[in-house]
Amino acid sequence: MAEPAAASTAAIYRRLVAAQVRSQLSYRVSFVLDLVSNVVFLGADLLTVLVVFHRVPVLAGFSLADTLLVFGLASLGFSLAELIVGSIDHMQRHVRTGLLDAVLIRPLGVLWQLLVLDVGLRRVGRVCSGLVLLAIAVRLAEVAVTPANLLLLVITPVVGAVFFGAVFVATATVAFWWVDSGELSAALTHGGRDFTSYPMTVFGGWFRRLFAFGLGFGFIAYYPALILLDRPDPLGAPAWLGWCGPLLAAAAATLAGLIWRTGVRHYRSTGS
Amino acid sequence: MNTDGRHGGVNVIEAHGLRKDFTVRVRKGLLRRERRDVAAVDGVDLAVQRGELLGYLGPNGAGKSTTLKMLTGVLHPSGGRVSVCGLTPVPQRILLARRIGVVFGQRSQLWWDLPLRDSYELLRHIYRVPAAEHAARLRRCRDLLELDPFLDTPVRQLSLGQRMRGELTAALLHGPEVLFLDEPTIGLDVVSKQAVRGFLAELGQTGDTTIVLTTHDLADIERLCRRIVVIDHGRVVHDGGIDALHARYGSQRRVTVDFDTAPAALPDLPGVHLEATTGPRLTFTLDNSASVGTLISTLTTLGSLRDLSVTEPEIEEVIARLYRSEGRAPSPRFP
Ligand SMILES: Nc1ncnc2c1ncn2[C@@H]1O[C@H](COP(=O)(O)OP(=O)(O)OP(=O)(O)O)[C@@H](O)[C@H]1O
Ligand SMILES: [Mg+2]
Numbered sequence: 001m002a003e004p005a006a007a008s009t010a011a012i013y014r015r016l017v018a019a020q021v022r023s024q025l026s027y028r029v030s031f032v033l034d035l036v037s038n039v040v041f042l043g044a045d046l047l048t049v050l051v052v053f054h055r056v057p058v059l060a061g062f063s064l065a066d067t068l069l070v071f072g073l074a075s076l077g078f079s080l081a082e083l084i085v086g087s088i089d090h091m092q093r094h095v096r097t098g099l100l101d102a103v104l105i106r107p108l109g110v111l112w113q114l115l116v117l118d119v120g121l122r123r124v125g126r127v128c129s130g131l132v133l134l135a136i137a138v139r140l141a142e143v144a145v146t147p148a149n150l151l152l153l154v155i156t157p158v159v160g161a162v163f164f165g166a167v168f169v170a171t172a173t174v175a176f177w178w179v180d181s182g183e184l185s186a187a188l189t190h191g192g193r194d195f196t197s198y199p200m201t202v203f204g205g206w207f208r209r210l211f212a213f214g215l216g217f218g219f220i221a222y223y224p225a226l227i228l229l230d231r232p233d234p235l236g237a238p239a240w241l242g243w244c245g246p247l248l249a250a251a252a253a254t255l256a257g258l259i260w261r262t263g264v265r266h267y268r269s270t271g272s
Numbered sequence: 273m274n275t276d277g278r279h280g281g282v283n284v285i286e287a288h289g290l291r292k293d294f295t296v297r298v299r300k301g302l303l304r305r306e307r308r309d310v311a312a313v314d315g316v317d318l319a320v321q322r323g324e325l326l327g328y329l330g331p332n333g334a335g336k337s338t339t340l341k342m343l344t345g346v347l348h349p350s351g352g353r354v355s356v357c358g359l360t361p362v363p364q365r366i367l368l369a370r371r372i373g374v375v376f377g378q379r380s381q382l383w384w385d386l387p388l389r390d391s392y393e394l395l396r397h398i399y400r401v402p403a404a405e406h407a408a409r410l411r412r413c414r415d416l417l418e419l420d421p422f423l424d425t426p427v428r429q430l431s432l433g434q435r436m437r438g439e440l441t442a443a444l445l446h447g448p449e450v451l452f453l454d455e456p457t458i459g460l461d462v463v464s465k466q467a468v469r470g471f472l473a474e475l476g477q478t479g480d481t482t483i484v485l486t487t488h489d490l491a492d493i494e495r496l497c498r499r500i501v502v503i504d505h506g507r508v509v510h511d512g513g514i515d516a517l518h519a520r521y522g523s524q525r526r527v528t529v530d531f532d533t534a535p536a537a538l539p540d541l542p543g544v545h546l547e548a549t550t551g552p553r554l555t556f557t558l559d560n561s562a563s564v565g566t567l568i569s570t571l572t573t574l575g576s577l578r579d580l581s582v583t584e585p586e587i588e589e590v591i592a593r594l595y596r597s598e599g600r601a602p603s604p605r606f607p
Contacts, residue, residue: 012397019394023385026426098379104346105381106398107369265348265362268294269341 012108016116024121034122046071046133060201061234065140067199069228072134073221074196077160079126085165087118088172094118101269111169111260130157143228152242156224159245160196163220166249166256167192173256173263196221201234219245282358284450284482285320285343289352291506292338312338314506315352322449323479325472327497328486331595335506336486337376340452343484344374357449370399373443377455380435381442382427388438389423392445399446406445413441416471433464440468444475450482451475457489469495490587502594510594514587521593523585524557527564529571530579539570552578 024031050064062070094100094114103113134157143149171188196217200208219241226233227242292313297305313335320326330336341347342354345361345368354361359368374381382391396406414420417437422430430438436456443451453472457465473496475481487493493500493514500517502510510517517523531552538546538554543562547555558564564582571577 008400015394015397019383019386019390022390023383026385098376101341101346101376101379102381104365105344105369105372105374107366108398109366267347269338269347 009108013112013116016113017119020116020119021121031122034120035125037122037125043129060199062199062201063141065137065142066225066229068133068137069141069143070199070221070225071197072130072137073156073225074160074193076127076130076134076157077220078164078193078196079123079130080157080161081164081168083120083123083127084161085115085168086123087115087120088168090118091172095267095270098270100267104267110264138228141229144230149228152224152227156221156245159249160220162249163217163245163252164189164192166252170252170256170259173259192217199225219248282322283319284322284324285318285356285484287316287318287339287343287352287354290316290318290339290342290349290354291351292335292342292347293350311506313342313349313503316503316506316508318501318508318511320482320484322482323476324499325476325483325497326485327493327500328484328503329493329500329591330486330503334503336503337454338506339503340374340376340454340484340486344372344452345369370446371449373446373448373451375436375439375443375451375453375456377458380427380439382435382438384428385426387424388419388427388430391427391438391442395442395445401446405447409445409447410441413444413471416474417441417467433460436460436464437467440471448481450484453483453485453487455487456485457487457492465489465492472496490591494587502591504595514590517590517594518585519560521590522559523590524559525564525585526583527556527558527567528581528583529554529556529577531575532578533575535571535575537574539567539574541567541570 088111091100094103099114099117100110103110103117106113134153138153143153167188195203200218200222223233223237223239223242224245225242227239232239233241290313291311293309293311295307296310298308300306316335316339318339328336328339338347342349343356343361345365348362356368357371359371361368382388383394392406392410395401396403414423417440419437419441422434422438425434427435427438436459440453440456443453456472457468460468469492472483472485476483476496483496485492485496497514499513500510501508502517510520526547531554534549534552535554541562543559544567545557545559547557549555556567558567568580571580
C-alpha cells in the first residue's frame with residue numbers, strides 16, 4: 001500500500017517538473033540567455049582560482065590540481081542544491097503572490113511543491129559545468145581509480161547537495177519568519193560554498209574551526225578530497241572524517257526539516 | 273459511531289471559539305517598535321450542515337478571509353476548536369485537501385504559462401482522480417461555465433472573468449464535499465457573474481456539496497444563500513436567514529398602486545401604513561406581520577386598479593444598517 005503511493009507521488013512530482021519545463025520553455029530566449037549566463041558565472045569563479053595559482057603555484061600546501069578537486073566537489077554539490085532547493089530564497093515572493101496559500105490547499109507536501117513550482121531550470125548550466133570541472137580535476141590530480149574512490153566521488157557531491165540544500169532551507173526559513181532578512185541566508189549559503197571551495201588550510205584559525213566543524217562545511221569537500229588525493233591532513237585530522245559526510249547530511253536535513261515545519265506553523269498569510 | 277461528516281445530520285463544518293491573533297509591530301518613536309496582538313477572528317462559533325449554502329458576510333477587515341484560511345488549513349488558529357469533514361484542518365491538511373475545494377478571490381491555483389487544459393490535467397494527478405470521473409466533471413463545468421473557447425489558451429492570457437470560471441472548475445474537479453469561495457465574483461462583469469451564480473445555484477441544489485461563500489456583492493447572497501452569517505471585528509453578529517435579518521431591523525415591503533381615479537376611502541389594516549399619495553398613486557409600507565394579499569383584495573374593493581407593484585426590502589439597506597450599528601460599538605480589537 002505505502003509503496004505504490006510513494007511511487008505515484010514521485011510520478012506526480014515528475015509531471016510537475018515537466019510542466020515547469022514547458023512553462024519556462026515558453027520564454028525561449030530568456031531561458032537560453034539564463035543558461036549561458038550561468039555557465040559564464042562558474043567560469044568566473046574558476047578564473048579566480050587560476051589567477052591565485054598564477055601568483056602562487058602552491059596554496060597552503062595544495063597544488064592547483066588538488067585545489068581544483070576540492071573546488072569541483074564543492075561546486076558540483078552546491079550547484080545541485082541550488083538547482084533543486086535554491087528557489088526557497090523566494091519565500092517572500094511566494095507569500096505575496098499567494099503561491100504559498102495555493103500550495104497549502106493541495107494534498108501534497110508544501111516544501112516540495114514550492115521547490116518544484118519554482119525550480120530554476122536555467123541552473124542546469126551550473127551543474128553541467130560543475131560536472132565537467134570535477135572530471136578535469138580528477139584527471140589532473142591523478143585520483144587513483146579504486147572502488148572506494150569511485151564511491152566517494154559519487155556520494156560526496158550528493159552529500160554536498162543535501163547539506164547545502166538543508167542550509168538553504170534552514171536559513172531561508174529563519175530569515176523569512178524570524179529576522180526578516182535575506183543577508184543571513186546569503187552569508188551561510190554562499191559563504192559556505194566559498195569556504196568549501198578551497199583547501200581549508202588557507203583559512204585562519206577560529207574562522208576555519210567555525211565553518212569546518214561548527215557548521216560542518218569541512219566534510220563537504222575538503223576531507224573527502226584528502227582521501228581521494230591519498231594524503232594526510234596537514235592539520236592532523238584523521239582520514240576517516242572524509243566518510244562522515246552522509247551522517248552529517250542526514251542530520252542537517254533533519255534539522256532543516258524541523259525548522260521548516262516550525263516556520264510553516266507560524267505562517268500568517270497576507271491580508272488580501 | 274460516525275464522526276466523519278459524510279452522512280446527514282452531522283455538521284460538516286464546526287467551529288467553537290475560533291480565533292486568530294496577528295502580532296503586528298507598531299512603530300513607537302525612531303527605533304522602538306512595540307508588538308501588539310490584533311484579533312482578526314475573535315471567538316467565532318459556526319456549525320454548517322451538509323449541503324448548506326452559507327453566505328459569510330462582513331465589512332472589509334471583518335475577518336472573513338482569515339476564518340476561511342483557518343477552515344482550509346492554511347492558517348493555524350490561535351485558539352478555539354475547528355473541524356471540517358471531521359478533520360482538524362492544520363494537522364490533517366493533506367487529508368482535508370482532498371475533500372475540500374477552495375477559490376481565494378484574486379489568487380490563482382492555475383499554471384500561469386500553460387494552457388488552461390494542462391492545469392486540469394496536472395490537478396487530476398495531484399488529487400489522484402480517476403480519469404473517467406475527472407472527464408465527466410470537466411465536461412459539466414465546460415458546459416455550464418462555457419470554458420471551451422479558452423481551454424487551450426495560456427492562463428496568463430485569460431481575462432479575469434474567464435480565469436475565475438477556470439478557477440472554479442479547478443476547485444471542483446476532485447469532487448470536493450465542501451467548497452470555500454472567497455469573493456469568487458470580485459471584478460466580474462454582469463454576464464460572468466450570472467454565469468458563476470447560476471453554476472453555484474445548480475451545484476447547491478444537488479445538496480451534495482456544502483458551500484461557504486464570502487462576497488461583497490449582495491446579489492450573490494440574494495440569489496444563492498438561504499442562511500447568512502455576518503461577522504464584524506472578528507465576531508459573529510448575525511446567524512440566520514435573510515428574513516430574520518429583515519425582521520430584526522424592521523425592514524418593510526412596499527406596495528404601490530395606481531387607481532383610475534383616486535379612491536374615496538383608504539384601507540385600514542393592521543401593519544399597513546400609507547407612505548405617500550400622488551394623485552391616483554398610493555404607496556403603502558407593510559410590516560412583517562401584514563399580508564400583501566389582504567391589502568390587495570381590500571384595495572380592489574375601493575376602486576379599479578390600473579397598475580400595482582410590490583417591492584421587497586432592499587438587502588443592501590438592511591446589511592448596511594447592520595454594519596453601521598455594529599460599527600458604532602467600541603472596537604474590541606485594541607483592548
Ligand atoms: N497576514 C496578516 N498579518 C497581519 N494582519 C492581518 C493579516 N491578515 C489579515 N490581517 C488583519 O486581520 C483583519 C481581518 O482580515 P481579513 O483579511 O480576514 O478580512 P476580510 O473580512 O477578509 O476583509 P475583506 O472584506 O476586506 O477581504 C484585518 O484587520 C487585517 O488587517
Ligand atoms: Mg477578504
